[in-house]
Amino acid sequence: MISELQSSSEGTPIDRLLREQGRLQTPVADFSRRYDAGDVSGPFRELIPLENPKADEQFAFEVDLDRCTGCKACVAGCHSLNGLEENETWRDVGLIQGLVEGEAYQQTVTTACHHCADPGCLNGCPVNAYEKDSVTGIVLHLDDQCIGCQYCVLKCPYDVPKYSKRLGIVRKCDMCYSRLSVGEAPACVQSCPTEAIRIVTVNKDAVQRKAEEANTPAFLPASPHQSFTKPTTAYVSVKHIPQNAVAGDATVLRPQHAHWPLVIMLSLTQISVGLTIAAALWPAHQRFLLLVSSVICMMGLGASALHLGQPLKAWRAFLGIMHSWLSREIVTFGGYAPILIGLTAAQFISLPIELPTAAVWLPVLIGLAGVFTSVMIYADTPRPFWRFQLTASRFFGSTMIALGAGGCVFGVGLSAILLLGLGLIAKVAVDVVGMIEIFNADFSPDKHSALIQMKCERKVFISRWLLTVAGTVMVALSPLSAFAIGGALLLIGGEVSERYLFFRAVAAPKMPGGIRP
Incomplete structure (x- = not known):
């Protein structure tokens, strides 16, 4: 068979390929032809x-x-x-x-x-x-x-x-x-x-x-x-x-950057807003709740600066307020923090005038607006894991948990436990919606996120709920005690873990990549 091919008029397959290649007008051949003709005006x-x-x-x-x-x-x-x-x-x-x-x-x-x-x-x-x-x-x-x-x-x-x-x-x-x-x-x-x-x-x-x-x-x-x-x-x-x-890389699991400064910032600012609402609802404990809220708020905003590659230029972040949700978040929490700190300071110093009890509702309204801007920052990206319904449930759920936990620590009663429960229900609902996607036959972005949590970040996912459940039991059953304060700290740990998964598990859209193992 080989001898027949070699004796044919067309020659061997290699001969045919070489002749075909010689007829191709490749860019190199085209440039060579024009160069030989004296045309060098720009290939x-x-x-x-x-x-x-x-x-x-x-x-x-x-x-x-x-x-x-x-x-x-x-x-x-x-x-x-x-x-x-x-x-x-x-x-x-x-x-x-x-x-x-x-x-x-x-x-x-x-x-x-x-x-x-x-x-x-x-x-x-x-x-x-x-x-x-x-x-x-x-x-x-x-x-x-x-x-x-x-x-x-x-x-x-x-x-x-x-x-x-x-x-x-x-x-x-x-x-x-x-x-x-x-x-x-x-x-x-x-x-x-x-x-x-x-x-x-x-x-x-x-x-x-x-x-x-x-x-x-x-x-x-x-x-x-x-x-x-x-x-x-x-x-x-x-x-x-x-x-x-x-x-080619459609089914490759790609955990994203954790963005730890943003994890801390989002968790603590939402907790701060929840505690500020608790201070407005239960004036008898207002002094302590405002103090803790102020400290947590400043820790959160301080952490956010660590996320910037050029923190000394952060003052310019208001320039995009007409089109950027990030600018709106920065401006909103930039107003929330000084008002909150001022009201807290007023609890410990004598002022020539007495502030009305309702004054604490001003930082509450600004803080809730700040949480909304945080939601929109991520909902405004083309990432299904961050769509508005899920992100709002996560972020406002954190605020609700902090509100309920603040009341539970002081033994406010059934109302605080109900508020804490509502926050937990919002969190459970989000995770149930996400985990159902594992059984989806198509490899959707939601399934991608669910698999990252279950495979790549399984320990964090389990730890997050262990911290949340243990903290909830401790603050609900042991008010006015060290156990309640310890439970509140466990709840904060659960919220930080959830926010970590929020960034790690998102399926980031991208152009097609190559085949990866």
Whole structure:
């Protein structure tokens, strides 16, 4: 058989492949042909627009999936030409796979910032460290304005902004804005050996309409839907891309960063608000409850500063109050803390005027507004584990538990126990809803979160409920005793554990990744 192939007029399979390769118009061959002809006016000119977009247009990436081989030259080129840190990447290569008419389908995908028409990073930034260039539409990050809060990382559904611990700020792809401005192609475009990446001009209104149309499929299968931020990147292919394709790493469990300063901040501020409500409801114990609430509040707000990469710039966080829930939270708790501390101080010093008993309701109202802003910070991200109903039950449930526990410690009676019970019911309901997802046949984001809690963080999950149950029994059955105070501390430990799982177990949306073990 082999001899027959070798004696055929076409030669061996290797001969045929070599002849076919010689006929391919690869980018290298094309450049060589033009160079030999004396045309050296710029080999990448056809891969970038030669003029600025019109008023209703902007620049965007276009990826030819049929040309992408997954070689990661674009990743290396971006990393090298932009001087990124060792583990920092602004462009990634992933994989999608599925079935087309019963046959296996597999496609490598290169992704970077999509320079969205409605950028989540820009909308969430509390210090206005993002801007969308008015001419090109490129989403730029202003490094000197960034405080390193990383909220843009949570707001972006494509895992684009990357936090640099060394610099204390976030950085991201800017489509090599400085190169484009002088007519030079971005690093990824230059480095791709098959010219799979190019810069094109797109109509912004068309992008908006397509993202808002009902039942519109995702702009790339296995990627987050475009309705949230309206990305402008276009993935093109002459092949049929199955809409049921999945990412190569779709079933990989990825516990997220714990964000310990935020764990402490969220737990303690919500507990503080609960104790302040207890002080308003039971004036006989107001002095002690306000004192404990003030101390806990200051500990929580102090911990939050440790989360910032640039804490000395934190004063600028009010700049985004018109569009960022993080700014609103900072401003609200920034008003809650001094009023609470002032009312607490008034309990221990003589004032020329006597404050009305109802004055304590002022920090209560501001504190509840602060808890609501905390809920919205996370509900405003495209993460199902943080959707409004679940997050509100968790956060206001913590406030209710602190309120009930504060009353139980002082032996207020049945009303305090009922309030504590309501908070616990809210917590149980959230966990029941989450754990049911384990039995879901589809690997949904909710199932992802449930599996992280049951597999990766099983000990923390069990410990959290042991602390909560033990603390509840101690404060309910042993009022006005050291056991009650110990029970309150156990409840705080349970709340901190829950908040830890809140960050660790969230299924963070992202573009498709590669196959992982």
